[in-house]
Amino acid sequence: HELLAEASGNLFVLQAIQQQNRLRRLLEFGSYHNKRRVKEWxxxxxxxxxxxxxxxxxxxxxxxxxxxxxxxxxxxxxxxxx
CATH class of the missing domain: 1.10.287 (Helix Hairpins)
Structure with a gap:
């Protein structure tokens, strides 16, 4: 996600993605036991x-x-x- 945001050259987008990634990691922590979904990701x-x-x-x-x-x-x- 961050790589694509960085490639856009838009600092706002990059910072928004970095913040989103921090929040996403908290929300997804419990989902990593679902191997099927991890494979789909x-x-x-x-x-x-x-x-x-x-x-x-x-x-x-x-x-x-x-x-x-x-x-x-x-x-x-x-x-x-x-």
């Missing part, structure tokens, strides 16, 4: 990197959207509604 990251390497920006963007939406949905499922 890795596959999602590899697919995004592959699309970027092949200069397929639209595909990479769509894969990132799906990856982030799933992560967002998981946080909302685990968080109590107020």
């Amino acid at each position: 890795c596959e999602e990251h590899v697919a995004i990197i592959d699309a970027l390497r092949e200069n397929k920006q639209e595909q990479a963007a769509e894969l990132m959207r799906k990856h982030l939406q799933y992560a967002f949905d998981q946080v909302n499922v685990k968080s109590p509604r107020v």
Whole structure:
């Protein structure tokens, strides 16, 4: 995540991702026992990197959207509604 933010050249985006990563690590700590989900995370990251390497920006963007939406949905499922 940070590598992509750094590559953007946007300091705000980089700092936002760094903060998000700190919070994410706290939330995900309990999820690492789910080996299936960890494998899916890795596959999602590899697919995004592959699309970027092949200069397929639209595909990479769509894969990132799906990856982030799933992560967002998981946080909302685990968080109590107020």
